[in-house]
Amino acid sequence: MDRIYLDHNATTPAAAEVIEAVSRGLAEEIGNPSSLHYFGQRAKRRLEEAREEVAGLIGAEAKEIIFLSGGTEANNLAIKGVAEANAKQGRHLVTSAVEHHAVLHSFAALEKRGFEVTRLPVDEYGRASVEALEPVLRPGTVLVSVMLANNEVGTLQPVAEMAALCRERGVLFHTDAVQAVGKVPVDVEKLGVDLLSLSGHKFYGPRGVGALYVRKGVPYLPQMHGGHQERNRRAGTEDLPGIVGMGVAARLARQHLPEWAAHTQRLRELLQTGIEERMVDVKIFGHPQYRLPNTLCAAFGGTEGESLLMNLDLKGVAVSTGSACSSGAIEPSHVLQAMRVPAEYLRAALRFSLGKDNTEEQIARVLELLGDIIPRVRSLAPGHREASGVRPQAPGK
Numbered sequence: 001m002d003r004i005y006l007d008h009n010a011t012t013p014a015a016a017e018v019i020e021a022v023s024r025g026l027a028e029e030i031g032n033p034s035s036l037h038y039f040g041q042r043a044k045r046r047l048e049e050a051r052e053e054v055a056g057l058i059g060a061e062a063k064e065i066i067f068l069s070g071g072t073e074a075n076n077l078a079i080k081g082v083a084e085a086n087a088k089q090g091r092h093l094v095t096s097a098v099e100h101h102a103v104l105h106s107f108a109a110l111e112k113r114g115f116e117v118t119r120l121p122v123d124e125y126g127r128a129s130v131e132a133l134e135p136v137l138r139p140g141t142v143l144v145s146v147m148l149a150n151n152e153v154g155t156l157q158p159v160a161e162m163a164a165l166c167r168e169r170g171v172l173f174h175t176d177a178v179q180a181v182g183k184v185p186v187d188v189e190k191l192g193v194d195l196l197s198l199s200g201h202k203f204y205g206p207r208g209v210g211a212l213y214v215r216k217g218v219p220y221l222p223q224m225h226g227g228h229q230e231r232n233r234r235a236g237t238e239d240l241p242g243i244v245g246m247g248v249a250a251r252l253a254r255q256h257l258p259e260w261a262a263h264t265q266r267l268r269e270l271l272q273t274g275i276e277e278r279m280v281d282v283k284i285f286g287h288p289q290y291r292l293p294n295t296l297c298a299a300f301g302g303t304e305g306e307s308l309l310m311n312l313d314l315k316g317v318a319v320s321t322g323s324a325c326s327s328g329a330i331e332p333s334h335v336l337q338a339m340r341v342p343a344e345y346l347r348a349a350l351r352f353s354l355g356k357d358n359t360e361e362q363i364a365r366v367l368e369l370l371g372d373i374i375p376r377v378r379s380l381a382p383g384h385r386e387a388s389g390v391r392p393q394a395p396g397k
């Protein structure tokens with residue numbers, strides 16, 4: 001069976017150039033970048049080359065990049081590190097209701113340590129607003145963290161406007177850009193952010209490696225204690241092969257981003273239009289305009305997302321029900337809840353997240369399968385509203 005992978009927001013398949021670079025790094029770079037001998041110094045050079053690539057992708061300086069184990073660690077370091085370092089100035093923090101759990105749970109942990117956290121609401125599209133942020137900023141506010149792009153519905157937040165307001169008020173601004181990097185242009189200067197998280201495996205790099213951008217002079221406390229790696233900012237021997245792989249992924253993303261974005265957006269539109277034309281009782285989530293080009297989150301009334309996911313998987317199509325990290329949990333998505341999605345659609349959402357190697361033929365196949373699976377799943381659901389669930393097609397459509 002030819003399988004179709006439409007779960008790129010969960011993780012992306014590493015690019016061929018990345019696999020090659022990681023394998024070579026593992027085989028050839030036998031030294032520890034902290035060692036003073038030839039092998040150590042050569043590894044150190046590879047590390048610094050990768051740092052330049054990652055910095056170049058987001059418009060940062062190489063020394064503002066800290067390598068670490070991924071988006072989760074980057075978010076933990078940014079949020080806890082800044083809160084702890086600035087606790088004397090104030091203990092009030094702000095985030096949004098639709099963040100990834102790595103952000104939400106970092107703030108929850110700080111609340112237990114006596115910090116006060118304000119969570120900004122979002123509109124029906126999952127977008128927070130500068131208007132809602134402005135009145136909650138106060139003299140004791142030390143950090144605002146709002147994601148650049150949402151992993152479940154793809155909505156882009158007005159980060160540049162929020163960061164500008166925070167700068168005016170002397171409040172530090174962090175953004176979780178894990179889903180945005182490699183899909184939309186990300187530039188730390190244009191965004192005006194102080195800290196930014198990214199993760200290699202979301203843009204065709206390796207899993208288990210990521211980076212945190214920290215603007216020069218931003219005070220924060222390291223969260224990992226040990227050796228002097230990463231200029232004393234993150235202890236632990238660097239995952240050199242992974243970092244080299246992420247450097248290559250960053251270079252590829254810089255070269256191909258416009259082409260990848262246009263390709264995935266075209267396929268996403270085919271998928272969305274196909275669904276809207278063929279199905280009844282469908283809700284599309286996420287902002288119509290401010291949205292990642294590759295992401296489509298749709299709820300099919302009268303179904304359970306899990307059941308659709310399993311049925312699609314049996315036919316070789318991989319999708320997700322909202323965030324991969326919360327799949328398996330019984331709780332409906334906190335993102336859809338924050339968007340006030342009506343109860344009957346909360347568990348009926350599927351996330352299709354497309355990638356550079358998906359094709360038009362694959363989208364046609366997925367539409368065909370949905371047209372078969374959805375009415376079947378609906379007809380089995382107790383109290384289903386639509387026996388067929390498929391619009392009669394005009395001949396030739």
Ligand SMILES: Cc1ncc(COP(=O)(O)O)c(C=O)c1O
Pocket residue numbers: 009010069070071072073075100102147149150151176178179199200208210325
């Ligand atoms: C928005 C967002 N932030 C953070 C993460 C966590 O990144 P990682 O898997 O590298 O720990 C993810 C992963 O799904 C994500 O989508």
